Amino acid sequence: MAFAARSIYITVKYLDVKNLCIILPQDTVLAKSRKDNRFVMKFLWDSALGLLVVTGGLLGLTLPFGKIATAAGVSAMVWALVISLGAGSVLLCALLLRGQRIRLTLHRLRYFFVTAAVSYAFPNLLMFSAIPHLGAGYTGIMFTLSPVVTLVFSILLGVRRPNLLGIVGIAVGFLGAVMVAVTRGEAGQPAEFFWVAVGLLIPVSLAAGNIYRTVDWPEGTGPIELAVGSHLASAALLVCGIFTLQGGGSLALLGGVPLVVVGQVASAAAMFAFFFRLQAVGGPVYLSQIGYVAAAVGLFAGTIFLGEHYQLLTWAGAAIIIAGVFITTKAQSQITTKAQSQTGEKVAA
Numbered sequence: 001m002a003f004a005a006r007s008i009y010i011t012v013k014y015l016d017v018k019n020l021c022i023i024l025p026q027d028t029v030l031a032k033s034r035k036d037n038r039f040v041m042k043f044l045w046d047s048a049l050g051l052l053v054v055t056g057g058l059l060g061l062t063l064p065f066g067k068i069a070t071a072a073g074v075s076a077m078v079w080a081l082v083i084s085l086g087a088g089s090v091l092l093c094a095l096l097l098r099g100q101r102i103r104l105t106l107h108r109l110r111y112f113f114v115t116a117a118v119s120y121a122f123p124n125l126l127m128f129s130a131i132p133h134l135g136a137g138y139t140g141i142m143f144t145l146s147p148v149v150t151l152v153f154s155i156l157l158g159v160r161r162p163n164l165l166g167i168v169g170i171a172v173g174f175l176g177a178v179m180v181a182v183t184r185g186e187a188g189q190p191a192e193f194f195w196v197a198v199g200l201l202i203p204v205s206l207a208a209g210n211i212y213r214t215v216d217w218p219e220g221t222g223p224i225e226l227a228v229g230s231h232l233a234s235a236a237l238l239v240c241g242i243f244t245l246q247g248g249g250s251l252a253l254l255g256g257v258p259l260v261v262v263g264q265v266a267s268a269a270a271m272f273a274f275f276f277r278l279q280a281v282g283g284p285v286y287l288s289q290i291g292y293v294a295a296a297v298g299l300f301a302g303t304i305f306l307g308e309h310y311q312l313l314t315w316a317g318a319a320i321i322i323a324g325v326f327i328t329t330k331a332q333s334q335i336t337t338k339a340q341s342q343t344g345e346k347v348a349a
Contacts, residue, residue: 048286051278052325056293058271059143063136063298064306065264066128072260074253075246076128079264081238082254084120086265087272088231095228102229108218111226116234119209121241126202133195135308140298142199143291144177144321147328149207150288157211166331173292173324179317180295183310203291210288213279223276231272292325 045051062083069079095101102108131139147170218226242250254261279287299318302308 060297080124137302169327176320
């Protein structure tokens, strides 16, 4: 939770690099510390790997938080609302404090609500519905299928395509995901097919969102503005669903898990600040790799803190998934280097 809160602070400070460092002349130690923080944050903000690890790690925290909340009786729809409303509100405050605002146009409104439905409301509803039946760790594995589906959509629609090494990395990660999936959840507790099918819909929805956000990104709009608008739109959709299907009384159960709510809001706000930056730096296929990191975090958190138990095959698959992340990271580096080289040649010509 402390890391998530720190991430929000650092991210908001970095959003305007020129105003990041407010140095007191008489305090050289503080000045050096701020300078170091600026360097680290600049490196992270421009590093696809750094953004991948931070974003995926924060996403992975959603799994154990969600299991704790649903175990306390909070519905999947209400917990999805906590994430969208919490993240959207925190980031909106940060945006307003910097003297900015959300600019509403028909294009942006369309982007906000389509992204809200496909990337946040629907997959979160599926995820929190499945966690009580599949376990936090196993549900997290469903995220690892997102790169494969994203790759298929990306190729079919002609969006940014990975090179051969990138395809190899995704294939390696998928092999690890298959190894984990065949174990069907926690050791000795095989999941029902219906809930496995529900879980499989998660990566399909996430992949569709990955492609849409890249294809329809509003020109001249920053990542934080998009994160705020999309999450508040998601919250609006979920509020309508809650009051229509469950009634306002379902919100009262949040009072039983106040610390979990705070932790979830902090981690979600930090995660989505990095999420849209990763979208811009890495593209949709690379962005989808956050599922690998989130799955690993979910497995470890479920095992260490929630008492979940998984077979050796599950852990072996997780290790292979991590190997796939490193391969795709190398592939992304090659694509970036090639693009920069081609740009330099055009300028020289």
